[in-house]
Amino acid sequence: MASATVQTPLSSDSITKQEARSTSYLDSRLAAKNVTDTTFVIPVIDITPSFSSSLADRQAVAAQIRSACTTSGFFYISGHGIPTTTLSGIIQQAERFFAKLSKEQKEDLHIKKSKYGYGWEPSEYTSLAGDVETKEGFNFGYEEGLDATGGDGKYRNLDGTKGDANVWPKEEDLPGFYEGVKEYYSRVLDLARHLFRLFALSLDLPEDHFDHMMTHPGGIARLLYYTAPKSPLPAATTEASHDQIGLGAHSDYECFTLLLSSNTPGLEILKPSGQWHIAQHIPNAFIVNVADFLMRWTNGVYKSTIHRVVNRSTDARYSVPFFFSINYEEVVETLPTCLKEGEKPTYRPIGAGVSVHRTE
Numbered sequence: 507m508a509s510a511t512v513q514t515p516l517s518s519d520s521i522t523k524q525e526a527r528s529t530s531y532l533d534s535r536l537a538a539k540n541v542t543d544t545t546f547v548i549p550v551i552d553i554t555p556s557f558s559s560s561l562a563d564r565q566a567v568a569a570q571i572r573s574a575c576t577t578s579g580f581f582y583i584s585g586h587g588i589p590t591t592t593l594s595g596i597i598q599q600a601e602r603f604f605a606k607l608s609k610e611q612k613e614d615l616h617i618k619k620s621k622y623g624y625g626w627e628p629s630e631y632t633s634l635a636g637d638v639e640t641k642e643g644f645n646f647g648y649e650e651g652l653d654a655t656g657g658d659g660k661y662r663n664l665d666g667t668k669g670d671a672n673v674w675p676k677e678e679d680l681p682g683f684y685e686g687v688k689e690y691y692s693r694v695l696d697l698a699r700h701l702f703r704l705f706a707l708s709l710d711l712p713e714d715h716f717d718h719m720m721t722h723p724g725g726i727a728r729l730l731y732y733t734a735p736k737s738p739l740p741a742a743t744t745e746a747s748h749d750q751i752g753l754g755a756h757s758d759y760e761c762f763t764l765l766l767s768s769n770t771p772g773l774e775i776l777k778p779s780g781q782w783h784i785a786q787h788i789p790n791a792f793i794v795n796v797a798d799f800l801m802r803w804t805n806g807v808y809k810s811t812i813h814r815v816v817n818r819s820t821d822a823r824y825s826v827p828f829f830f831s832i833n834y835e836e837v838v839e840t841l842p843t844c845l846k847e848g849e850k851p852t853y854r855p856i857g858a859g860v861s862v863h864r865t866e
């Protein structure tokens with residue numbers, strides 16, 4: 507989830523509201539200085555060859571990933587193998603969740619009842635970087651029943667405790683919802699594990715370097731709903747007043763994020779100049795972005811770029827970000843291979859779960 511946040515209990519690297527809005531903070535988090543706005547691109551990477559048995563094919567995809575991660579920190583992936591029916595299925599579940607549940611049924615799932623930030627978030631309930639967010643959301647995390655591997659029995663919640671943390675609508679209130687979520691979550695988790703092996707290759711590490719860290723990984727997903735603005739915004743500019751912000755400016759906290767959305771664009775990515783790049787919607791592709799753990803592992807070589815959401819359309823936007831973490835008992839510590847001779851790590855080691863990183 508987000509790291510430049512003021513309210514979520516999941517972030518350890520919280521900065522204050524004032525800091526988050528300061529030019530110097532944003533400046534420090536702009537995409538690599540080795541790119542300019544004109545060379546700033548979010549490439550489309552067809553990852554079909556990454557499923558090949560040839561290491562050279564997989565390395566070729568990893569090289570494209572490295573190039574994106576060291577510049578904009580964002581890329582699209584196509585050729586990922588998740589059926590289009592699974593993708594449209596989860597968007598439909600998101601639409602059903604927000605439209606079909608009554609206010610009372612949503613209240614039963616209210617995020618304020620969860621110490622992990624799971625459940626339903628009403629619109630304008632959260633603020634980020636000083637902006638009250640207009641989005642409505644539903645958050646859930648890893649559970650073995652959502653993992654096609656069945657897990658290894660060792661999953662613990664963010665705070666190290668055992669037991670179910672997710673909250674779900676009652677089956678009779680939204681028939682088929684849990685099954686739909688499971689179909690999507692298990693596929694996107696599989697894909698994230700596959701991508702993590704490509705990230706390892708992209709860092710000149712053995713392909714299985716991170717494997718032992720993702721046997722029961724944290725993986726928070728959200729269904730998000732951004733209504734169309736009351737008065738449409740000019741699409742040609744990237745200006746937005748504070749009451750038009752769906753999701754405030756932030757970077758993501760975990761390893762990387764896989765973002766799926768409906769046809770309505772809305773994601774805006776901070777360019778080197780401080781202007782916003784409006785990400786186009788590419789049907790059936792995911793947008794992948796580097797999050798803070800990968801930035802820390804790589805000593806900032808991989809960019810965890812600031813982004814936000816503004817719906818400038820006349821239609822609603824639905825999105826489903828999946829934040830891929832690692833086993834929560836693991837520690838994220840700068841990879842020696844990412845340090846030049848004599849260079850000191852910029853970031854302290856932190857635990858992936860709250861119980862570890864709160865002791866920093």
Ligand SMILES: O=C(O)CCC(=O)C(=O)O
Pocket residue numbers: 507508728730753758765767772773813814815825826827
């Ligand atoms: O909804 C989107 O398009 C992006 C969501 C996002 O950036 C987040 O939840 O961290």
Ligand SMILES: [Fe+2]
Pocket residue numbers: 507508756757758763813
């Ligand atoms: Fe994000």
